[in-house]
Amino acid sequence: MKAFDYKFQTFEPIKSFKDAPKEEMYLPGHRTCAGCGPALNYRLVAKTAGRDTIFIGPTGCMYVANSSYLCTPYAVSWIHAQITNGGAVGSGVEAATKILMRKGKYDGDKFPNVIVMAGDGGSVDIGLQAMSAMLYRGHKVLFICYDNESYANTGIQTSPTTPYGANTTFTPPGKEIPEGKVLFPKNPPQLVIGGHPLVKYVATTNVGYPLDLMNKVSKALSQPGPTFLHMLAPCPKGWGFDEKLTMEMGKLAVQTGMWSLYEWEGGEYKYTHIPKKYKPVSEYMTLQQRFRHLKPEHIAKMQAFVDEKISVVKATAKPIEAAPVKA
Amino acid sequence: MAQERMLTGCSAAAQAAKAAEVEVICSYPIRPYTAIMMELAKMVANGELDAEFVHGEGEHAQLSVVLGASAAGARAFTGSAGVGVTYAFELYSPLAGGRYPVHMAIADRTLDPPGDFGSEHTDAMSVRDQGWLIGWACSPQEVYDNTLMAYRIGEDPRVMLPQIVAQDGYFISHIPDKVLLGETAQVKEFLPPYKGPHPLSVSCPVSHGPQIRPDQGAPMDAQRAQTFLAVPEVIEQATADFNRIFGRDYDPFLEKYKLEDAEIAFFIQGAHANTCRKTVDMLRAAGVKAGMARLRWIRPWPTHQIAEALGHVKAVGSIETSTSYGGAMRGGNLIHELRASLYDLDDRPLVTSFMAGLGGETIYPDDFKYMADVLLKMVKEKRVDRYVRWIGFGE
Amino acid sequence: MSKKLPEYGTINVPTERGVPFGAITPAPVVQQDLFVTSNWRIVRPVIDNETCTRCLTCYIACPDSCWAYDEDKDEMVWNWKFCKGCQICIHQCPADALSPVAELDFPDGVHRLEKPF
Numbered sequence: 063m064k065a066f067d068y069k070f071q072t073f074e075p076i077k078s079f080k081d082a083p084k085e086e087m088y089l090p091g092h093r094t095c096a097g098c099g100p101a102l103n104y105r106l107v108a109k110t111a112g113r114d115t116i117f118i119g120p121t122g123c124m125y126v127a128n129s130s131y132l133c134t135p136y137a138v139s140w141i142h143a144q145i146t147n148g149g150a151v152g153s154g155v156e157a158a159t160k161i162l163m164r165k166g167k168y169d170g171d172k173f174p175n176v177i178v179m180a181g182d183g184g185s186v187d188i189g190l191q192a193m194s195a196m197l198y199r200g201h202k203v204l205f206i207c208y209d210n211e212s213y214a215n216t217g218i219q220t221s222p223t224t225p226y227g228a229n230t231t232f233t234p235p236g237k238e239i240p241e242g243k244v245l246f247p248k249n250p251p252q253l254v255i256g257g258h259p260l261v262k263y264v265a266t267t268n269v270g271y272p273l274d275l276m277n278k279v280s281k282a283l284s285q286p287g288p289t290f291l292h293m294l295a296p297c298p299k300g301w302g303f304d305e306k307l308t309m310e311m312g313k314l315a316v317q318t319g320m321w322s323l324y325e326w327e328g329g330e331y332k333y334t335h336i337p338k339k340y341k342p343v344s345e346y347m348t349l350q351q352r353f354r355h356l357k358p359e360h361i362a363k364m365q366a367f368v369d370e371k372i373s374v375v376k377a378t379a380k381p382i383e384a385a386p387v388k389a
Numbered sequence: 390m391a392q393e394r395m396l397t398g399c400s401a402a403a404q405a406a407k408a409a410e411v412e413v414i415c416s417y418p419i420r421p422y423t424a425i426m427m428e429l430a431k432m433v434a435n436g437e438l439d440a441e442f443v444h445g446e447g448e449h450a451q452l453s454v455v456l457g458a459s460a461a462g463a464r465a466f467t468g469s470a471g472v473g474v475t476y477a478f479e480l481y482s483p484l485a486g487g488r489y490p491v492h493m494a495i496a497d498r499t500l501d502p503p504g505d506f507g508s509e510h511t512d513a514m515s516v517r518d519q520g521w522l523i524g525w526a527c528s529p530q531e532v533y534d535n536t537l538m539a540y541r542i543g544e545d546p547r548v549m550l551p552q553i554v555a556q557d558g559y560f561i562s563h564i565p566d567k568v569l570l571g572e573t574a575q576v577k578e579f580l581p582p583y584k585g586p587h588p589l590s591v592s593c594p595v596s597h598g599p600q601i602r603p604d605q606g607a608p609m610d611a612q613r614a615q616t617f618l619a620v621p622e623v624i625e626q627a628t629a630d631f632n633r634i635f636g637r638d639y640d641p642f643l644e645k646y647k648l649e650d651a652e653i654a655f656f657i658q659g660a661h662a663n664t665c666r667k668t669v670d671m672l673r674a675a676g677v678k679a680g681m682a683r684l685r686w687i688r689p690w691p692t693h694q695i696a697e698a699l700g701h702v703k704a705v706g707s708i709e710t711s712t713s714y715g716g717a718m719r720g721g722n723l724i725h726e727l728r729a730s731l732y733d734l735d736d737r738p739l740v741t742s743f744m745a746g747l748g749g750e751t752i753y754p755d756d757f758k759y760m761a762d763v764l765l766k767m768v769k770e771k772r773v774d775r776y777v778r779w780i781g782f783g784e
Numbered sequence: 785m786s787k788k789l790p791e792y793g794t795i796n797v798p799t800e801r802g803v804p805f806g807a808i809t810p811a812p813v814v815q816q817d818l819f820v821t822s823n824w825r826i827v828r829p830v831i832d833n834e835t836c837t838r839c840l841t842c843y844i845a846c847p848d849s850c851w852a853y854d855e856d857k858d859e860m861v862w863n864w865k866f867c868k869g870c871q872i873c874i875h876q877c878p879a880d881a882l883s884p885v886a887e888l889d890f891p892d893g894v895h896r897l898e899k900p901f
Contacts, residue, residue, distance in 0.1 A: 079840035086849045090866035091816025097870035101847035114591050129599030133818035137811055139589040141460050142598030144479055147453035154457025157441035161412040161463055170591045195446035272844050306871035488806035587808045594811035609803045615795045696789055733789050
């Protein structure tokens with residue numbers, strides 16, 4: 063294959079909010095709930111990616127709520143995809159850009175950031191096939207799973223990332239099934255890591271740590287191939303908490319071990335923000351209506367699950383962690 | 390120099406895609422269209438064609454990839470067969486309504502259950518309400534020609550719609566026949582480069598497909614229907630240009646074979662029209678005034694052209710190589726719209742239908758002769774006794 | 785030969801009901817004025833410029849991009865037209881410089897729209 067310089071973009075890490083790109087690419091004027099976690103994720107991703115960006119938006123909250131009606135908040139080009147095919151549409155956009163650049167027909171001087179913003183359903187449930195195939199084929203696309211732990215837009219139904227014990231409209235607690243949700247969730251980054259040879263960078267982010275989030279987006283966009291980010295996106299409506307607590311809920315997820323912040327790069331894991339002493343999961347769960355019905359034995363089961371995750375972190379994390387970063 | 394080669398329908402489709410300089414190709418294997426993609430893969434690998442060859446993970450993905458590619462401004466090509474065509478179903482409306490003029494080459498295959506590699510038209514037929522341009526070819530030459538015409542018509546600014554050129558699996562896709570390939574200059578004159586009106590771009594950002602309200606849905610549908618009113622004229626112009634540049638003689642909508650003074654006629658599309666034509670000659674030699682109307686486009690359906698071509702005929706029989714279980718005539722698909730096209734004539738023909746060639750079976754001249762006998766009997770008795778006859782199954 | 789066949793007719797979409805080609809709309813530039821959300825809020829965040837340390841946390845924390853830093857004035861600027869009153873900024877402010885005040889207390893409060901959106 064003849065070598066061709068597609069002029070991929072590279073990004074530098076930032077140390078503080080002051081250094082963040084000033085322009086907004088996710089503008090005010092969208093029908094997302096007040097305090098929407100996914101919307102905040104979208105805004106920070108768009109801000110970091112900048113003007114030379116094309117978004118692919120599979121159906122979900124970040125499609126329907128953002129684009130009602132016949133208008134969108136994206137200052138950059140964006141295309142709707144079906145919930146089933148975010149990865150495939152992203153592949154098509156990327157492939158077209160490559161050939162148009164080779165033929166000198168592309169209107170622009172840099173390769174655009176091609177970013178798929180898919181929900182948890184559009185990433186690891188109905189969208190899993192397309193996501194995996196895109197990562198396998200090596201398209202230069204950033205696949206983001208914004209995880210609000212449910213099919214939120216259709217009124218909160220269970221998805222493969224919904225936590226054990228969550229009350230959703232497809233897993234309501236009842237006499238026969240007291241927990242509500244019986245199954246433990248899939249682990250999206252683990253589905254990606256190691257199985258897709260051309261993926262060299264995978265990371266988890268959390269809306270409670272925005273600087274870390276933006277730097278991981280930069281790092282992902284600076285890779286020459288496909289990358290995957292798993293973003294926790296607390297959902298006030300779906301999880302049942304006061305909307306002002308969105309960022310705090312994210313932090314609490316990390317502090318209890320429900321969510322770990324890590325990067326996987328070149329085969330190595332790097333964890334950050336590891337709590338010196340983990341808070342009990344009940345502190346996280348009692349703040350959310352979706353867990354209100356649980357009995358102590360269910361909370362204990364969740365704690366056991368999280369303890370298992372924590373032991374994996376402790377076994378894998380390097381002894382010297384990154385210096386604590388402000389927020 | 391125009392090259393004449395012996396090519397199968399699959400090879401002809403690949404050659405047309407190459408001539409059209411397609412930019413993004415998305416493949417997935419399924420009999421009997423796979424050879425189209427195998428040939429394009431070779432062309433890309435040895436540098437004959439500079440295109441992005443994307444290995445789709447399935448037919449649904451194929452149509453999704455070409456949607457993204459077309460939205461980004463590239464000329465995109467894909468294809469499938471049988472259940473592959475139906476697996477991709479979710480994408481047909483978004484592609485048509487989003488006005489992405491991608492091309493899909495279909496080599497027909499009977500739908501499951503269970504696996505049957507033989508050709509039936511039901512696969513591409515099932516897509517007909519989704520808003521695409523769809524038509525059947527009856528020879529490898531016509532596959533090549535129709536593919537170039539499809540891009541020209543589909544990418545016309547007055548149209549901007551995706552297109553399907555279908556060919557019978559095995560009969561056309563796998564049996565070689567003479568194909569005259571176009572010269573580069575001819576193709577360049579006939580087919581301008583693809584220019585989408587609002588591609589996804591950085592310099593002029595756009596949003597493709599925001600959510601709409603129900604009251605915005607109705608005008609969206611109306612505008613799509615409005616486009617189809619403009620398509621026939623574009624088809625006529627493109628066919629005339631094609632005929633002139635490449636030295637062919639296509640009627641835009643219908644091949645009219647010995648129809649002018651016909652008393653009975655066969656209404657047919659696809660490969661079996663070749664046998665039909667031969668049988669018409671045999672019938673004529675035996676003194677029967679038979680003719681054939683071969684449909685080249687089912688979408689847009691040439692309602693008036695059919696009425697004009699067949700209005701004077703006394704009895705018409707449609708040959709159905711597809712199924713419409715529970716349909717009005719309890720048979721195939723063409724009969725419904727054929728009867729609808731002829732309904733308003735003062736002196737309308739008697740119309741019946743024949744299920745034949747299903748599963749990929751051959752239709753023999755004797756079968757067409759039998760059908761002719763049925764049509765002649767209808768003319769004699771001045772009535773249609775049955776909507777449908779299943780050839781070989783208790784007529 | 786035959787009586788005149790029916791026509792396909794014409795389809796006329798009135799301009800005010802038209803939908804853009806292929807449902808493709810231009811991207812907004814500064815804000816999406818077709819979806820104003822100011823009438824969602826029941827409180828608005830009020831900033832105390834003395835206490836504010838210009839840390840930019842509120843600017844980063846807002847899902848609706850409703851805080852901006854005005855370099856010339858060295859002040860945080862709030863977007864009246866779009867703030868939904870979610871109070872994330874108030875909750876996150878490390879200096880306690882933001883407080884929620886009832887929207888009805890303001891002369892330009894409770895922006896009532898003709899249509900909900």
